Amino acid sequence: MSEKIVISIDAMGGDNAPDAIIEGVALSSKKFPKASFIIYGNEEKCRNSLDKYAKNLKKCEFIHAEDIVSSDDKPSQVIRNKKTSMWQAVNAVKTGKADAVVSAGNTGALMAISKLALRTLQKIHRPAICTIMPTIKGRVVALDLGANVECGPENLVEFAIMGENFARVCLGIDKPSVGLLNIGSEDMKGKEELHKASDILKTSFPDVNFYGFVEADNIAEGLTDVVVTDGFTGNVALKSIEGTAKLVLKLTKKAFLGSIWGIIMGLLSKPIFRKVKKTMDPRLYNGAMFLGLNGLSVKSHGGADGFAFSIAVNNAIKSVKGDLNEKIKEEINGFNLDELVQGDK
């Protein structure tokens, strides 16, 4: 475990920057008093919030950054501008000043800068985007959510190892079960690369608690602690889930607003609906982690408020605290996945 945890923060990314970002750091600092922070941002714009939360920001260093990555900047541009708060925050991880970076800015830009500056972990072919989602039973870790449109078996196996360790470190699950997303639980169903990945996980990684194939309705059921898939499918599943949750809540609201009786019942039931909304509150699941790089890079939702941003920061802290990257390296180290994939052909 790292002795001292340092998180670098891009204060200028996201719709509510820099105020929500600095508020979020203050909340995390209160929760994890041993963690330190380096905040990169425009000094003038950050001044108010830094003063406002000064009490909780004692273990914070602020570094002025001249430029800002905007939401429509192209990745190819942003990787060249070293004056942005995002570039500098990521670079702090590269130089070892910080252990992880958190930004609510432009996703493509953060991914590009992180990949370029931090490079993929030894033995890992490609990084993946990983997040936590609510289920009937609790929480599930899902990856990849969009970094890799097409994936070979070696990628899927690596995602399984990375996701398993993420669940252990961030959700505190001792032996997380891992499912591979398919369109049927039978062994012969679905795509070639899924069968190969499943075979490799079963035969070469006995320490992984591999469940086998799961279907998309099993995600919300919480059948496994981790669900592994390619970035295209993962993104579709995530957005289907978000869209449907909104649909059901909207239809419920519409039904209650459709009659005077309904409006009265709705008002009287408000505390109960608040409970439902709280379980599904997307702020509780804020923070997508780029796994598989030399250093942790966390993308907060662009619309995050202070509380949501602090959740992303907390996950970064937990991952550093739990030595996530070291654990991934240890687990993957003894294997040559290229050989395993070839050998199975």
Place this chain on the structure above:
Amino acid sequence: MSEKIVISIDAMGGDNAPDAIIEGVALSSKKFPKASFIIYGNEEKCRNSLDKYAKNLKKCEFIHAEDIVSSDDKPSQVIRNKKTSMWQAVNAVKTGKADAVVSAGNTGALMAISKLALRTLQKIHRPAICTIMPTIKGRVVALDLGANVECGPENLVEFAIMGENFARVCLGIDKPSVGLLNIGSEDMKGKEELHKASDILKTSFPDVNFYGFVEADNIAEGLTDVVVTDGFTGNVALKSIEGTAKLVLKLTKKAFLGSIWGIIMGLLSKPIFRKVKKTMDPRLYNGAMFLGLNGLSVKSHGGADGFAFSIAVNNAIKSVKGDLNEKIKEEINGFNLDELVQGDK
């Protein structure tokens, strides 16, 4: 439009066969008094229900079939046994005795028998599974939901044409908008085959109301009337949607049951929740149609009750009435998709 509509029915498929099946046919017969039915099943097992609903089954012929396809029969077995009610019901479409077949039995078996007996429509490369789902605005037609794990641009373009005509005929939408499921609405995002399919739809099919790329959260929002995707992604989206709808309803129930106040409010709000459940009622969306074959084949959910089965039968009747296959053929006829795909390379 066909003069006389005949639907053949496999009475022995599904958990509630044959009673729910025969009840469903009776309901559809009442709604569409001009339609006739040929019911294939075990005479002894069907006798009770046939007698019970005799009043509404006047335009029904019953034909005894000796065997039954069970839920774990392999497709390779069932295509050889011509004595099953499923085989005979599909064969009635092949020989022209019926215009469409509806079964609640084993999906893989129905797909295999239908493909073998009916063969793909001229010019169509591969059939697709198509269904209707609820949205905030109303309904959406989605395909493919699992017939084709991998799809080329020619398949996706054909699915667009088939889905568009299905929406016109079954949902009564004059000029249905068609979206192609992707992980970003920008032109450069996602997979190669999606870009090619999008280009072909834009340039060669000006009569199709093609919206462009949509994302998975747009499905429930009802952004387009039709959503086109490959069978793997479609299956994942469908099951993510089903799983999440269940999750939200379960969490709501749990919250209401969590306190005495909640239980009272829940009881008083019952009629309102019934309204929500009614909009989302999966029975209203029962029936997956195999599109792209010479003859229509409809798979009802295996757990369907009489009402749900009648919805699948009604969609079959509407599709025959609207000359769905003729319309698909007309629209696709002037094009050589292989050339269009090649030409774009």
